[in-house]
Amino acid sequence: MGLIAIIFFVGIAFLVILVLLFFGLYNGLVRARIGSETAWSDIDVQLKRRHDLIPNLVNSVKGYAAHEKETLENVVQARNTAVSADGVAATGQAEGMLSAALGKLFALSEAYPDLKANQNFLQLQEELTSTENKIGFARTNYNRMTANYNEKLQAIPSNIVAGMFNFEKRDLFELEDASERQAPEVQF
């Protein structure tokens, strides 16, 4: 009787520990995923802001440098592609192209003194530079959170729980080209 009771209680204790461990692992995975998702929405806010600023920028440049049609069209097109891009990887690629197109536009603006003196243009340039920086910082945070989540998906023992509940690997946010990651060079 005594022995059976002991085995019974040890078994119960063992089960309780297993269940608690399971809860802990599951919650850890959920927390890591929410961290990554929140960090993504921080990037998304900045990307939307950039998309909203670009039509104004194109309009203000048009008045001074109308014959730089190609560059302007490139920016508009890159923006439209970026707006409709879906998913982290596609967005990263499209946003990388947009950064490059914007960089070209700002480089070109150096040749137009009137444009560079335009208050509205300067304001937009500052906002876009800042938005680009914010995207960069938010991206660092997102990638750190996401790498942390992805690591949990593969490491023992949380990978077992992840497999049972269909936790999926999330993409890192990579801008298209390393050389295009930098904010456009802006001289004041």
Add this chain to the structure above:
Amino acid sequence: MHDDQEPLKGLPSNVTYSSLIAMNKRNSAFLILLMNVLIAGFGGAVGVILVALGDYSGTPADGQNQGVQVADLVSGFVFGGIFGIVIAIIATIWSWFGGSAAILRMTGAREIVKGDDPQLFNVVEELSIAAGIPMPRVYLIDDPAMNAFATGRDPKNGVVAITAGLRKKLNRDELAGVIAHEISHIRHYDIRLGMLMATLAGIIIFMSDAGTRVAFYSAMFGGGGGRSNRGGGGANPLVIVIVVLAIVFAILAPFCAMVVRFAMSRQREYLADAGAVELTRYPDGLIGALRKLGGHREPLRHVGQSTAPLFIVNPLKRAVRSGRHDASTVFSTHPPLTERIQRLQALK
């Protein structure tokens, strides 16, 4: 949102942000305790001196002056100590809730909105994203001097303030360096410690000032009769020893408090510089800003001894005017600028 587990550049490899912040909070608690003990001890010492002086100068009507007893001194110490602690607790609570507002008011800072200076706002927002803290409020100090500081009790209540003089002189990268330094102070919880220390140091300064005055006036106007009355009345030697010790302590305590506080302040400046580079990944910005700050000769108008360590460089007249940003003594609130620049250059 920021997991803070990465090792820091320019610091031992086992130092991470979370360990740094935890250490800073522990140190803060310890320093606050130490300051309170100093204040209590100081209050007690002043109490002892006042009891001794009061008796010394008092003229008992019956001429039966027995001299000061040890028991009188003990009660003087206890009352002085309790008085000091009560003041310290009240002041700590006050500074917890109203300290940053008081500091901002003292320096004449006013809160600005994005429309006033979009670039400054953008830079602050960028770096708060990088640091993973809420966007601090932004204040401008209408002063041609060049300086900046951060305050608040935690990152949720963070404030960065910059003088108009400094704002005007910096380009975007340098501004980012300065703001990143201030954001690092917020992120490291230096702002909480700085605020509480400013308050407690202020109390010691205030009490030593008040104590000196009371002692001075009671010696001036209360003297005469009592003195002759006692003649060679053979005071208890233990009493004399205690009174002398109290006087020595009353003189030394404010110095000790300052030395502890300034040492802490210097260490935190280095850490905030390292933290700034961690955020911007561009040491040249802060280096350029520090060079400009070092070449400047205009002291800040509304600043006192107790708030000086809060600023990015020493704002006091004697440091700024003489160009002695490079002095390094136990009484320096900030490390020498050349040393700070050298350490930043090592991070490149």
